Amino acid sequence: MDALPSGFFAKRSILCECTSSSFAAGNIIALQFAWSGPAPRGGQFFLIKPWRSGVFLARPLSVAGWEPRGGPEDGGILRFLAARRGRGTWELADLRAGEEAELSGPLGKPFEAASFPKGPLALVGGGIGIAPLLALAVELGSRPFDFYAGFRSTSFGLESLKARSLAIATEDGCEGLKGRIPDFFSPQGYEAVFACGPLPLLRAVGDACIAGGIPCFLSMEKHMACGVGACLGCTVKTTGGNKRCCADGPVFRAEEIIFDD
Template identity: 40%
Template structure:
């Protein structure tokens, strides 16, 4: 697998320090997969991993938060600029097999891959998204049952998504976001034996399983988020958060 150079179609700020980057390209992808992106020649040396937020016939979109040198350089991109892209990577999920009622629980930038899950899952889906203050990334979810929480109370319920989520209502839960949030979702689902999948996020160097930078702790030892994941069964992963 080699990097490809794709044109920028759009790169817009959708909330404070949150951007949506849309690239021109045709890909076959599964929900949960990710890409390695790089738009610079010098520092930082490494590419950055980004989950798939949305995809059409001739485009693919990513949500990202500006947190360091790499994402700051991405935020400067304009239409028709070039981005080096490697992917799709990771295991992804065959959502055609999902039955019953599903809860998607996301926090912060972890909502990005879950938005694409919501678009592709044909089963009954409820979405629980938690934000600090500003709400973003929900424009494609208007026809879904959507529950919003904000830490500030600015929009929706004041508090956390784990405060309003009832696992007894669901046949399957998929979660992505801060480790503290995912760990709480994991404990809640364990009490009710509700099947759970964790969509792990991690710093990565290669994205193809060669460097072991993104290893996470599981009951069977260390596993690579990029190659063995990023989707893991809830009972597999040991979260220290």
């Protein structure tokens, strides 16, 4: 049997108290947990499962926000957004403040926005894909960045965003611009672009950035099981061969990704 990758046992789950649970819009839930482990970075994710659960696998959720209590070792409040789709996320939607869930993380590679310290940045998200970009936005602090957010219908999760500008597009036109957010986005003038959302959005933003010579980083979404690189169940096709979304990503350079037609 092949040896398990290093780190397989390093991320034990921690039983955490849910401090807030609410619906953000439609089937989108907003959850908060008291977390006593290491601080996360924007782009990283956690595996989450209610303590009393009928599902075997925990759900991978990107960190949507982090409020430290004090120093880096003092823990804080983790925020997540999730779309209620399957049994695992229905269970998460049923969590109430004061109940407990098992959290394992932070997992995966973060956005490395600090590598681009000079010019403005663009963050482009679609639907639930805005979650890791909200965490990145907090990390950017006073750095100038523009946020582009696309939704099917009503927007959500943007209340505390401190962007230089915010563009919202909805497919049904009920809020902001009518259409898909990549149609209103150009990478020109940005030092780097960070995106997360459905594959057509990632592809459109990635292609525009590659054509314009602008560094672009895409956070990929895949079904996950182990979340730590052991099961090979979250393959992403790249120019360097198949990579594991959970351990090699979820953030990849746009040029690396091979989108299936």
